[in-house]
Each structure stands twice: as C-alpha cells, then as structure tokens.
Amino acid sequence: MLFLTAEQHREVLRRLSNLGRSRVDKVHFHPSGVEYTSIMMSFLLQNLSASEALLRMSNSFGKEWFPATVGYSIARTMFETDVTAHYITHDPTERVRQYIDFAAILNKRKMDACKQHRNSKDPQWHEAMDILWQNHWAPREQEVMAEFNAVVDRFTRVNRNGKTAVVQNWAGKTLRQMAEEVEHVEAYDIFYAELSSFAHGDVHMADRYLRIDSDGPVWTQKSKEADVGNVFRHAASFLTCYLELFGVQFGTWSVADVTECWSVDPVQ
DSSP states (O other): OOBOOHHHHHHHHHHHHHHHHHTGGGOOOOTTOHHHHHHHHHHHHHHHHHHHHHHHHHHHHHHHHOOHHHHHHHHHHHHHHHHHHHHHHTSHHHHHHHHHHHHHHHHHHHHHHHHHHTTOSSHHHHHHHHHHIIIIIGGGHHHHHHHHHHHGGGGEEEOTTSOEEEOSSTTSSOHHHHHHHTTOHHHIIIIIHHHHHHHHTOHHHHGGGEEEETTEEEEOOOOOHHHHHHHHHHHHHHHHHHHHHHHHHHOSSOHHHHHHTTOOOOBO
C-alpha cells in the first residue's frame, strides 16, 4: 500500500499554499458579482493563512514538539470553510446574500447578550458589560435593530414545537446537512468528527498528552508522529478541495495544477 509520511504531507501543503499565494492577485470578479467574489476570496485567504500557520508552527517547534492539538483545530476551520464555500456555489447570488445578511442576526444576539449581562450579580461582569454597552452597543442600538428587522423574516422558521424562531446559523441548516448537499458527508463523518474532539476539548484531546512508560503514566507535550501526519494530511486534503473549487469558479489554476502538488515520491 502506498502512503505519504508526515513530512511528505507537509511538503504537499507547502506546494498547495504556494500555488494559491502565487496567483491570489490575479483573481477577477466572478459573474455572480462582487459580493460572491469577496466571500470566496476571504475563504481562500483563510485557508492559505491556516496553512501558513501550520507550516510556521512546524518550523518553529519541529516534529517532536509540534502542537498537534492546536493543528487539528486549525485544520477543522479549513473543512468548515470548504463546505460553506461549496454550499454557496450551488446558488451563489442568493446564498452569498443570505450569508452576508446573517451578520445582522449575529449583531442583535451579541447586543442582547450584553444587555442581559449588565444585570449580572458578579460585580466584575456587571461593570464590564456596562462599559461595553455604553461605549459600543448603546450608540448603535437603533442601527442594529433596523438592520435586524430588515432581514429577520428571511431567517425565521417554524421549529419542531410549532413555534416561530430565528434559525441558529445563516443557512438554517447544520454543517452536516450542508455537507450532505455538497457530497462531503463522508469527510464530515470521518474527518470532521475526529477534528471536533480537539476543538471541544474532549477526552481524545486529553489523551494526546498521556504516555505510558516503565514507571507508569506520564504527561508530556511531545507530539505523536501519527498526529503530526494527520494534521498535515487533513489540511492538505481540505486545501486541495477548496483550491479545485476556486480554480473552477475563477479560472486561476486548473485541477491538474492542484493535483501536481501531490506529486511527491510515496513510501512503500
């Protein structure tokens, strides 16, 4: 069976990142408009930034001390942006507007949370929220409410209990539901489930620090080589998927250009 080592996956990620950075200033506006172009560019820059962060951490810490748990969390965001981008491309004009307009819902939620916790029984929280309210939200309250009222109907649904409620995210669907629609469900169930352990801090994250030696259990920050390889394998896979999509949408590079980045000698 052929497979790539951790270092080879790291090299693939470096090549992919270089491909994206080499032509990022040659992107033209997409026919779907400036908003779609801007969102897709922001996803590209996010994924390239995430890749560069992983590569720089590798250079700084080396394989032995590479912070794999942090690396997994970074790779997780790359999957999320890839699924979101694929979902938007299925109806770019409508869905990018929906994506952008949901900012008004998020701002209203943040403002309401600040208003609520101004009454906190904890004096430090009470003081902090009062300062935030007076200096940030109070001057914008009318603006935030106007923007919220202008879009809230688009994000209102009847829930399972028969009550009207505002959806929790911009698409009104879970990430898994979006992954199903864009044929990423296998990656969601296998890769994303694993990566989420490190974002949520469950036991799979904790056991990365546990080693068993002759004297019993020992806690260490040294990385397991398999984890280092998985971080770069996931990141390279997710960046590949996004670059292929971006290349098709904007004509910046071909699928063959992206595939060529994987042309490293495999280990038998």
